[in-house]
Amino acid sequence: MYDVIVIGAGLTGAAAAWSLSQRGRSVLVLEANDLNHNQGSSHGTSRIFRRSISSPKYAALAERAQYLWRKVESQSGQELLTITGSLDFGEVRNPSALFAAATANGVACELLTAEAAQERWPNFRFTTDVMFHADAGTLNPEAAIRALLEVATAQYGAELLTNTRVVGIEELPGRVQVRTVGRTYSTRSVVVAAGPWLPELLPHLFPEVGPVQVSVHEQNVFHFPQLRAEDRWPVFVYKGHAQFFALPSGADGGPSPAIKIGRHDPGREVTPAHRDGVPTAENRELISEFVREHLPGLESEPVAEDTGLYTITRNDDFIMDRIGRITVASPCSGQGAKFMPAVGELLADIVLENAPIDEDFALMSHLQARSGPATVPIG
Numbered sequence: 122m123y124d125v126i127v128i129g130a131g132l133t134g135a136a137a138a139w140s141l142s143q144r145g146r147s148v149l150v151l152e153a154n155d156l157n158h159n160q161g162s163s164h165g166t167s168r169i170f171r172r173s174i175s176s177p178k179y180a181a182l183a184e185r186a187q188y189l190w191r192k193v194e195s196q197s198g199q200e201l202l203t204i205t206g207s208l209d210f211g212e213v214r215n216p217s218a219l220f221a222a223a224t225a226n227g228v229a230c231e232l233l234t235a236e237a238a239q240e241r242w243p244n245f246r247f248t249t250d251v252m253f254h255a256d257a258g259t260l261n262p263e264a265a266i267r268a269l270l271e272v273a274t275a276q277y278g279a280e281l282l283t284n285t286r287v288v289g290i291e292e293l294p295g296r297v298q299v300r301t302v303g304r305t306y307s308t309r310s311v312v313v314a315a316g317p318w319l320p321e322l323l324p325h326l327f328p329e330v331g332p333v334q335v336s337v338h339e340q341n342v343f344h345f346p347q348l349r350a351e352d353r354w355p356v357f358v359y360k361g362h363a364q365f366f367a368l369p370s371g372a373d374g375g376p377s378p379a380i381k382i383g384r385h386d387p388g389r390e391v392t393p394a395h396r397d398g399v400p401t402a403e404n405r406e407l408i409s410e411f412v413r414e415h416l417p418g419l420e421s422e423p424v425a426e427d428t429g430l431y432t433i434t435r436n437d438d439f440i441m442d443r444i445g446r447i448t449v450a451s452p453c454s455g456q457g458a459k460f461m462p463a464v465g466e467l468l469a470d471i472v473l474e475n476a477p478i479d480e481d482f483a484l485m486s487h488l489q490a491r492s493g494p495a496t497v498p499i500g
Contacts, residue, residue, distance in 0.1 A: 123149045123308040125472055126299050128287050130156060131163035132262055132458055133450050134314035135269035136465030139193070141312075142277035144469055149306060150270065150279060151299070153286040157263045160393055161316040162430045166261050166371030167381055168458040169356045171207050173230055173254035175222035178481070179456075182463050184227075189462030190260070196276065197268035200261075205369065206355040207257035208242070210235075214360035216252040223254065230254045244352060244418025257356060259368050262458055269462070290326065290447065297446050310472050314450045317393045317430040319440075323484075327444055333487045334435035335451070339391045341400035342383035343408050343423035344374035345416070352418060354380055365411060374425050380416075382408050385455060387433060400426045431455045434487050439464075441482040443471050449484070 125141050127134045130152035142148045157164055170190075172183040190202045209216050220232040231253045233241070238251035273279035289300035290311060299306045315322055317337040324332070347354070356368040364385035374381060384404050389396075405423065413421045432453040434440060440451040441464070448471050452464045470476035480486060 122296060123147045123306065125149075125310045125312060126151060126297070126306060126308040127312045127314060128290075128299070129314035129316060130266065130270065130281065130283070131161050131314065131316050132266060132461045133316070133452055133464060134312070135266045135273070136461040137312050137314060137450060137468045138273040138279050138281075138465075139269040139462065140465035140469040141472065142273040142279040144473060146473065148273065148279040149308070150273075150281045151285045151287055151301065152281070152283045155283055156270075157266060162432065162453075163262050163266060163316070163458070164429070165373050165427070166263055167368050167373060168260045168262050169207070169257070169366060169368050170202055170260045170459040171254060171257035171356070172228045173207065173209070173219065173223040173252065173257065174226070174228075175219060177226050178479075179460075180223070180226035180228060182460050185466070186460045186463035187256075189466070190265075193265070193268050193272065193462055196272045199264055199268045201265050201268060202258060202260050204256060204258040205353065207254045208238070208245070208355050208357040209252040209254075210238070210247055210249050210357070211359040211361035212249055214249070214358065216250045220252045223252070228254065229256065242355070244354065244416065246415045246417060248415075253355075259356060259371070260458060261371060265461065269465075292445050292447060310446045310448065312448045312450055312468060312472060316451070317432050319432060319449070319451050321392065323449070326447060326449065327484065330444070330484050331488055333440075333484055335440070335487065336390055336433050337392060338387045338389060338431045338433055339396050339398070339428050340383055340385070340388045340431050340455070341404040342381050342427050342429065343400065343405060344370045344379040344381050344425040345412055345419040345421070345423050346374075347378045347380065348418055348420065350378045352378075354418075359411070359415070363407060363411075365408065370425075373427065379424060380419055382412070384408060387431065391430070393430065396428075398428050400428055436481070436486065438481040438486070440484060440487060441467060441471065442478050442484045443475075444484070448472050
């Protein structure tokens with residue numbers, strides 16, 4: 122019998138396995154597909170890392186995560202986090218309010234006029250004040266998954282099975298049975314880190330809880346070549362007529378340096394099994410027009426494009442809750458990647474220490490019906 126079975130080997134499942142195995146527990150990770158598949162929310166080579174978050178809770182979690190990302194790098198010998206700095210601007214972004222909140226949370230930032238920012242970053246055209254957060258950058262999620270699981274398996278004895286689909290979970294006295302195609306495993310506890318499959322699983326896992334308001338949306342990203350390959354670009358968030366996030370593309374944009382720009386406003390509501398995976402012409406033109414108006418340092422036509430999935434909760438908070446021997450983990454709403462090793466710690470506390478559940482992360486806090494699609498704040 123295992124101490125813990127983790128279902129799902131995206132960033133959340135990998136981080137959970139990493140933290141649980143280091144506490145001396147026997148851990149089995151079950152992944153329905155190959156590692157780093159593109160049917161969830163963890164594929165690709167670039168995500169934003171930042172600590173300039175208005176919420177004190179999430180700012181503290183990001184600070185802890187930064188320390189732990191460096192620990193994972195040291196354990197694995199892989200570079201995962203690259204510091205580039207970050208910019209926030211736009212008519213609706215309210216850089217001055219974000220600056221006040223971030224500095225109150227102990228995060229060092231600068232608030233610049235559009236003119237001062239223009240001098241420092243000539244690849245941009247700013248129309249509002251700009252907040253600069255120096256200690257921000259990019260995270261490579263595919264490398265991070267490999268590193269977390271390599272440490273968990275090679276150094277701490279966890280086991281990993283890919284292409285192993287779970288078809289049933291049953292809680293019994295003193296244990297949980299996890300059925301896959303062809304085999305049944307016993308464990309003391311289960312962590313369900315199913316990403317965008319969570320809305321379909323929740324009614325079966327916890328029918329007594331009631332309908333949890335979680336939806337899955339297909340988001341679009343586009344990669345724009347840099348005019349000058351040698352330029353170092355910061356990550357940035359723009360909020361005006363739409364919400365955009367951007368960061369260096371990594372390998373996703375092709376062999377030449379490019380910037381990935383995505384629309385953060387909720388996209389089409391889908392399920393993981395029922396979506397076309399094709400970015401919309403509307404988003405392509407909207408973001409290309411933004412590039413033409415605000416980013417003279419980029420080509421105005423994308424060289425690559427992709428889709429990904431946001432799992433969005435009613436209140437945009439994470440779900441991390443335990444009922445009986447089953448813990449559900451959905452650090453989501455388009456802001457989860459940067460927090461992952463700290464999320465793994467929290468999950469290990471919940472599973473092994475029966476730690477109190479943060480009321481914002483509890484399933485019950487996500488029950489109230491929504492009047493419409495959420496507008497996701499960018500953390």
